[in-house]
């Protein structure tokens with residue numbers, strides 16, 4: 001009986017594994033047609049200056065709406081796209097679309113907006129990555145200082161190569177940011193050497209700030225960033241008291257549902273027009 005059970009367990013495990021593999025293959029196939037079929041869109045989440053509540057820019061976030069499969073989260077499909085290197089094409093589309101949209105907003109009364117675009121480490125490692133960024137800026141007409149590329153700490157596994165690319169991007173005038181800071185491989189000693197502009201503190205740390213408790217960890221990360229002359233952005237701010245605490249820590253910028261969920265361009269424009277500073281009545 002034990003043997004039989006064991007066998008059944010294996011079968012169960014196998015079929016579950018097969019299901020996961022089948023889903024991945026399906027996503028991979030469908031993703032190959034997604035751009036052409038206009039299934040991919042970008043939404044934009046405001047980045048605000050915490051002490052004033054003013055929107056200074058936005059992060060572009062990818063959305064995939066498939067006619068049969070429905071809405072698929074980037075948390076699910078980005079890793080698939082990374083496994084099959086499709087992320088290189090998709091990432092290029094994201095960069096072009098985000099820069100084009102930002103240029104439109106610049107020309108329609110919001111010339112100060114800076115757009116942040118997520119870049120997969122696979123894209124970052126392409127030998128022609130910097131050239132591609134340069135081309136996109138030229139074809140869209142967006143000035144380089146209004147583009148910020150968000151990369152994760154995984155680039156630190158190849159410090160020397162990454163440093164060269166980061167220097168090239170800086171020469172180009174583009175800004176760079178370490179996303180999800182604190183969750184990855186950062187060695188503090190390396191951080192000091194990298195030519196980056198911003199760190200984004202991961203939401204999991206911001207979650208530790210509750211109504212009654214401050215977060216020594218968040219305060220420490222903010223201090224670290226400021227001491228290294230970096231901009232510090234807190235991600236995933238959901239509550240007023242978190243924004244309040246962050247202002248106290250001298251964290252410059254923030255994003256989160258408190259201000260706005262990622263929004264389509266039309267909704268984002270409405271947000272800009274109202275530029276909801278009332279959130280901060282209680283902060284200062």
Ligand code: C2E
Pocket residue numbers: 045060061062073074075078087091094118119120150179180235236237238255256257258262
């Ligand atoms: P990320 O770059 O760290 O983006 C932040 C994520 O947190 C986004 O999830 C955003 O919608 C969500 N978020 C923002 N504020 C809040 C909040 O207050 N509460 C909560 N619960 N969540 C909040 P999203 O859009 O699902 O994206 C997930 C991840 O997928 C991103 O994390 C990024 O790593 C990846 N991703 C998204 N778009 C792209 C892209 O164009 N290229 C690449 N390479 N990766 C992307």
Ligand code: MG
Pocket residue numbers: 059118150179
């Ligand atoms: Mg990001």
Ligand code: MG
Pocket residue numbers: 179180200202235
């Ligand atoms: Mg992040």
Ligand code: MG
Pocket residue numbers: 180202203235
């Ligand atoms: Mg994150």
